[in-house]
Amino acid sequence: MWYMNEERELLRKMVQNFTEKEVKPFVKEMEEHKTFPREIVRKAGEVGIIGLTYPESYGGSGEDYINAALAIEEIAKESNTAAVCVLLQMHLCVRWLHDYGTPEQKDKILRKIIAGDAIWAGALCEPVGGGNWFAYNTKAVLDNDEWVINGSKIFCTNAGQADYYAVLCITCEPNPVEGRGTTLIMVPKDAPGFKVGHIERKMGWHGSATGQIYFNNCRVPKVNALGPIDMGYYACTSSSSNGTILFGAACLGSAEGVYERTVKYCKEREHVGKSLFDSYQVVRNKLAEMLVEIEAYRVFIYGICETLNMGMDATPQLVAAKIKGARLFQSIASDAMELHGSNGTIVECDIERFLRDAMMNFFGGGIPSVLVDNLTYFI
Ligand SMILES: Cc1cc2nc3c(=O)[nH]c(=O)nc-3n(C[C@H](O)[C@H](O)[C@H](O)COP(=O)(O)OP(=O)(O)OC[C@H]3O[C@@H](n4cnc5c(N)ncnc54)[C@H](O)[C@@H]3O)c2cc1C
CATH class of the missing domain: 2.40.110.10 (Butyryl-CoA Dehydrogenase, subunit A, domain 2)
Incomplete structure (x- = not known):
């Protein structure tokens, strides 16, 4: 893709390893015992993921939205929850401290957040x-x-x-x-x-x-x-809006994670001597349609990241990306469940977990109907 280079390829590999080692083994614990992934957040700080959106002066590596989205996309392929727990420390409400905190507060607290040592x-x-x-x-x-x-x-x-x-x-x-x-x-x-x-x-x-x-x-x-x-309303909304793109990256990554699992399943599951994939045109077409949606959203997300990296305003696009991300993830997870048949409803299968997490993206970080209402101001 146009936004990739050698440095970003290394970053992606690092986050893939991080996800395999730290996130994957903890998914069951989060699901069954609702345990907060404190160690995942701490280690995300340790390896520099949280710092991807913060200045070097506080222990970050500079503000690069493409790098940040890449990292969140990779984590979300395995767990939307873990991705959300990490991204919430990377921007959004933490931005209020970054933008409005005193130098002493930032030195004491922002540093710890970036290091993964404070929530x-x-x-x-x-x-x-x-x-x-x-x-x-x-x-x-x-x-x-x-x-x-x-x-x-x-x-x-x-x-x-x-x-x-x-x-x-x-x-x-x-x-x-x-x-x-x-x-x-x-x-x-x-x-x-x-x-x-x-x-x-x-x-x-x-x-x-x-x-x-x-x-x-x-x-x-x-x-x-x-x-x-007395003007906290403006402080809240103006400061944190760029971070919305990370919710989009999480939806993209999870949609991809679901898609990859579904392709594998359709190629392995046999029906009268052939795989589901080889047996049915309707299955192949559905997978192709899923890919169309994912790839279109990828271009949208990383285009916005580049706009933000250039220091330009992308407020309506960010709102649209939040709305579209929740819808994309939900529709991919729903199609994936259909292609998995009854197996898709079983907890061990992962697909039902992704579908439940997809629904959460309609609420946390902004409700689509409210966001659509916000978008009308740009028309
Ligand atoms: C998992 C999760 C995590 C959350 N985390 C946080 C958090 O960390 N901090 C925090 O402060 N809040 C958090 N929230 C709360 C979330 O921000 C609110 O649920 C959200 O603001 C909507 O408020 P409400 O649920 O009271 O819905 P209501 O305000 O009662 O609205 C109900 C419905 O009315 C419609 N509606 C309401 N207002 C408008 C509007 N202006 N334009 C168009 N339609 C509208 C929408 O369809 C909306 O869904 C979280 C929620 C969830 C589910």
């Missing part, structure tokens, strides 16, 4: 609705040099696993028209008044913890505010 979480969603930001009930008020936070968050990824939580709090009378009313505040897991609540049982992304967190007169230093006071 970060972004806590926005509340029972009033994930996107209903200005109706949130979690409030923070300043008391001399400290924020005092009261309230709770739901559906927080990495709840109970994270060392730091970036929490969107109401800090003044909300004014949705001006985007005023919220501030992002960093809360360490050992802050007084902070508590982790119920961890949800989900249909997919087993191993990625999603749960409730509580703040009861929780106190953190004033300097823990990330970004402009």
Whole structure:
């Protein structure tokens, strides 16, 4: 492909080895016991995968979205969950710390995240609705040099696993028209008044913890505010949007992983002396159609990565890639299950795991109907 070169081929091989050695043996543990893949994240830091999106000054290797997408694509061929757990440390909510943290905070915390030694979480969603930001009930008020936070968050990824939580709090009378009313505040897991609540049982992304967190007169230093006071809405959205491409790379990789397993199955499974592949035109055509979708999406994803590498804005394309990625992965996994016949429904077969994880991509990181609504602003 046009974006590959010798250096990127080496990177891909390194991540393939990493996936074989660290990710593959842990898939069953994540699936059956919902264990958070802390060691996978730590080792992803150790071998430099997390650092692919961060500057060298904090231990990264420079901001190259193609390299980052390549790494996530490879991990996702084996496990969409592991890919998501790693990519969440590479960009998105961590970007708030990268963009708005003080040099001291970045030196202390961002370094650890890049090394895989600390876990970060972004806590926005509340029972009033994930996107209903200005109706949130979690409030923070300043008391001399400290924020005092009261309230709770739901559906927080990495709840109970994270060392730091970036929490969107109401800090003044909300004014949705001006985007005023919220501030992002960093809360360490050992802050007084902070508590982790119920961890949800989900249909997919087993191993990625999603749960409730509580703040009861929780106190953190004033300097823990990330970004402009009362304008957290803008801080959140503008800072993290480029990271969306990594969800796309994860969907691409998992769709490929499913496709490769399905080709193998169709060539090995015998029907009256011939493989499914050799027996039925409809099977061959379905595989070819899957390939069309995957290859078209690959070009889309890496084109966006190159645009970002050039420092250009790709906001509508990023939104489209998030929508298309979830749909692609879901449709490939669904077709794969059909081609596997009843075997596809068996847990040991892997395909049902990918299909469940595909569905999670419709929710985590942005819901397609909400994103489509966002896209209409570009029309
Ligand atoms: C696995 C998982 C992990 C998550 N991780 C996090 C996390 O780390 N941090 C966090 O803060 N949140 C997280 N969330 C929550 C997620 O961001 C919210 O679920 C999402 O914002 C939607 O909010 P809601 O579920 O309250 O749906 P609601 O706001 O109740 O919306 C329901 C439906 O209404 C429609 N709708 C709502 N708003 C609009 C709109 N503006 N335009 C068009 N249609 C609309 C959509 O179809 C939507 O699905 C996670 C969710 C899941 C499932």
